[in-house]
Amino acid sequence: MILLKKFLTCLSLLIIFTLAATNTALAKPAEITGINAFDLDNETVRIEISYRGGQIDNSNVSTDLTSGILSVELNNTLPGRVSRVSGTQIEAGARNLIDKIFANETQPKHTKIQIQFKSLLEGDVNVSFEPSNRSARKADRVVIDVKIAGVQDESFYNFDGGDKVIVLDPGHGGSDAGAIGPSGVTEKYVSLMVSLKARELLKASGYQVVMTRTTDVDVAAPGVPDSTELQARVDKAPSNAELFISVHCNAFSNGKANGMETYHAPTAVKGARLARLLNEELERLGGLNNRGVKAARFYVMTHSQCPASLIELGFITNPQEEKLLASDDYQQKLAQAITNAVNRYFNQGGFD
Numbered sequence: 001m002i003l004l005k006k007f008l009t010c011l012s013l014l015i016i017f018t019l020a021a022t023n024t025a026l027a028k029p030a031e032i033t034g035i036n037a038f039d040l041d042n043e044t045v046r047i048e049i050s051y052r053g054g055q056i057d058n059s060n061v062s063t064d065l066t067s068g069i070l071s072v073e074l075n076n077t078l079p080g081r082v083s084r085v086s087g088t089q090i091e092a093g094a095r096n097l098i099d100k101i102f103a104n105e106t107q108p109k110h111t112k113i114q115i116q117f118k119s120l121l122e123g124d125v126n127v128s129f130e131p132s133n134r135s136a137r138k139a140d141r142v143v144i145d146v147k148i149a150g151v152q153d154e155s156f157y158n159f160d161g162g163d164k165v166i167v168l169d170p171g172h173g174g175s176d177a178g179a180i181g182p183s184g185v186t187e188k189y190v191s192l193m194v195s196l197k198a199r200e201l202l203k204a205s206g207y208q209v210v211m212t213r214t215t216d217v218d219v220a221a222p223g224v225p226d227s228t229e230l231q232a233r234v235d236k237a238p239s240n241a242e243l244f245i246s247v248h249c250n251a252f253s254n255g256k257a258n259g260m261e262t263y264h265a266p267t268a269v270k271g272a273r274l275a276r277l278l279n280e281e282l283e284r285l286g287g288l289n290n291r292g293v294k295a296a297r298f299y300v301m302t303h304s305q306c307p308a309s310l311i312e313l314g315f316i317t318n319p320q321e322e323k324l325l326a327s328d329d330y331q332q333k334l335a336q337a338i339t340n341a342v343n344r345y346f347n348q349g350g351f352d
């Protein structure tokens with residue numbers, strides 16, 4: 001995990017490049033055919049955006065590096081294959097720094113590319129255009145170099161929540177026990193205990209916390225359809241809620257299945273960042289296998305009005321993990337991991 005120093009300064013770097021427009025009468029838009037990221041040297045990550053069939057309006061390329069997301073706006077372009085083949089995201093790896101890349105046509109012939117780094121990045125961004133090079137098997141491309149500043153600081157865990165509203169959703173409850181472990185520990189119990197502990201820690205950090213439930217109850221009513229129950233949870237979030245975190249435990253028929261994982265809605269950039277931070281903090285706890293950060297269409301994530309993540313704390317069907325999940329000590333650690341992730345989410349730039 002790579003963390004960054006001096007994260008409070010230079011969080012946002014907005015650079016507008018005004019290059020000489022070679023051709024203002026832009027005709028055919030360029031189709032973006034691929035995005036490739038790699039280490040140029042020890043401190044520079046290079047991102048190459050290849051295109052063909054047209055000309056990118058190079059007179060007005062803007063980049064914005066904020067909160068670990070580098071946004072690149074390209075005029076006279078179509079996201080092309082990048083979005084068609086891979087939905088709106090592709091995986092790329094450069095020095096283990098890049099988590100995901102999203103490409104979307106946000107306006108007609110206008111592509112917004114968002115490169116999500118695993119941690120806050122502070123650094124200089126430089127953009128240039130390179131022509132195709134047959135011998136190097138390179139297409140026409142936009143080249144973006146991100147020179148990375150220092151790393152490693154723990155102070156970003158200290159954050160004053162300033163009354164920001166966080167919604168905690170303990171999964172299941174009441175008539176719905178959720179998954180049940182081999183010795184009878186229920187998912188609804190673990191999710192509630194961890195959420196109640198996280199509530200106390202978050203409140204101590206200055207946040208306001210809204211819980212979808214604080215006791216062992218159905219949020220809507222017993223026996224209603226799942227979508228009704230889940231919508232009732234989404235509806236608990238006030239309009240000024242900043243984050244929605246749904247807490248669950250995993251289950252599988254084979255008791256050997258193990259580990260934790262975190263989820264976000266498929267194209268939710270902020271939700272993905274929240275899920276990444278939750279995943280990093282759960283991993284910092286140690287102990288459990290990290291199954292990763294995943295995209296899924298879980299109801300509470302796709303219907304939430306604010307960035308949302310669903311976390312699977314571990315497998316309650318695994319005897320060892322069931323024991324851990326039931327322990328007060330481990331629940332407290334999980335609550336601390338959630339709080340740390342929330343603090344980092346805001347402390348590393350916020351998203352206002």
Ligand SMILES: [Zn+2]
Nearest residue numbers: 171178248249
């Ligand atoms: Zn569940």
